[in-house]
Amino acid sequence: MAQRPPPTPMLQAFVSAAQTGSFARAASELNLTASAISHQIAGLEEWWGVQLFERHSRGVKLTPAGETLLPVADSFFKALDAVLQSLSPSKSQPLHLSCTSSLCATWLIPRMHGAHAEAALNLDLVLTSVDISRATLSVHPFDVAVVMGDGDYPDHHVELLMRDAVFPVCSPQFKRVNGEIALEDIARYPLIHRVDDQVCPGWESWFAFHGLEAPPYHHGPRFPDSSLAISLAVKGGGIALGRTALVHDQLKDGELVALNAPTMMSPAAYYIICRNGRQSERDIARLFDWLKAQAHQFIDQVRGSGA
Template identity: 80%
Template sequence: MSQRPPPTPMLQAFVSAAKTGSFARAAIELNLTASAISHQIAGLEEWWGVPLFERHSRGVKLTAAGQVLLPVADGFFKELDAVLHSLNPSKSQPLYLSCTSSLCSTWLIPRMHGSHTQASFNIDLILTSADMNSANLGAHQFDVAIVMGYGDYPDHHAELLMRDAVFPVCAAEFQRVNGDISLTDVARYPLIHRVDDQVCPGWESWFSFQGLAAPPYHHGPRFPDSSLAISLAVKGGGIALGRTALVYDQLEAGTLVALEAPVMMSPAAYYVICRNGRQSEPDIARLIDWLKTNAGEFLREVAVRHPHIAGVSLT
């Protein structure tokens, strides 16, 4: 007797967690909590009777069984989408726009406010968040994606969107309590870290750029996502490394302040990509143009409003 298929939410949680390598990132992508993702995965492991993930402090990794089952589960969603399209080919298909999770919540969504009513942005979109790189692009569904890296995306058309400056930030109340924090005193305070920081500069890189000795190991929370680290800084939990696009709105609102220090440019930049040849499709071309226009306007605004962090550039 064949086994009943598991509930769709369990499969979605499994596929998303496998592709992102993190329950927290899967939660952001599916608009759930990390606890809900964990419960869905645990339920699926019980349903199928096999462990799907190895849990580590830095994320999750597929077991051998998970590696076998992932293409089957992922293929189910892709095949279902293809069949539905074949049954109703005249129905307009929305574009899938994928964006790094941090940039999606802190920069992209706020700048989409009201844009969907403008003629220049009258595009049917499904927005997803995922942290992609040149090695895992094939594991994600998207028509257009905003990725952070170095521009090397085989088989994809890539255009530079913007670069970020990197600088320490803390809550305004944290600064009020501790007074002006000098460059050489930063290491004396709680530092908020990211984990698996392969692309974004971490504290070690920042101290080296400033010509300072790296601080001793700091115990404390380490986050897989920059926006989570910044959220703790907003709450007064210490000093985080901010990137221009991720903290600009908080600087404007006064919930964060940038410490006085020479800014360093992130070696990686944001790129907007699509499959080769698709950049000329009208909706994709219009979406890319909208993204680049907003990035240009944003960088010009930064230069006027916060010139001390205006190391950002389009080139």
């Protein structure tokens, strides 16, 4: 005889905690207490007799059993939501748009200013700033996402948004103090680093591109987000690697200057993705069109400025 399924609130607590990596954040998302989330998940683990999470002081991590359960439980709720919306189409739900954190802060949000009132983007949107990789597609809920990578996202409809050039930038004051900085001398100055350069080219890649020998280890502040590294460069804290979409507005406004060095094209590009089959939904298609129109307009501006 098949075992009866557990109560839905237990599964909801599990999915939310798995996707957020925290009982506290899951509690906030579901409008419950962290203790209630912990009890729901403990009940679910007792229900099946398996451990779903490893508990740590800084959060929780899925066990192999939890990783097996997550996509099934997540698909169940998504399928249930789709059916309920089809049965009650008058109750429209907002679109959830996720965007890689640096691009969200420096490119997307400035271009959304006032756009919600335009016919082209008169959509009910929930915007989330999060970096989604191919490995984390199943744990981040979204309708449409702007991601940075190689364009290979299984089970998803993918369209190219734009590509980036990479080049060193600093504040005008930093340049005035240090004068013209030769290409081969950049390693002698304070460099601002991005912690994880698996997708974004880092200084090591940049030195190699120019045929320069990078120092064995270059001390300097390291940030998990490119926009934070750029913010420190704006304050005069050193030289950062800028990408076109992230620094063009600051270059135009005079907050940053580009050093005299050939640009390097980033091997990763920005893509818009959604689940296969959803690209034909009216609101998702409109959001795709608006994002691509903004990218085309931006690319024209970059070309017009000679950047």
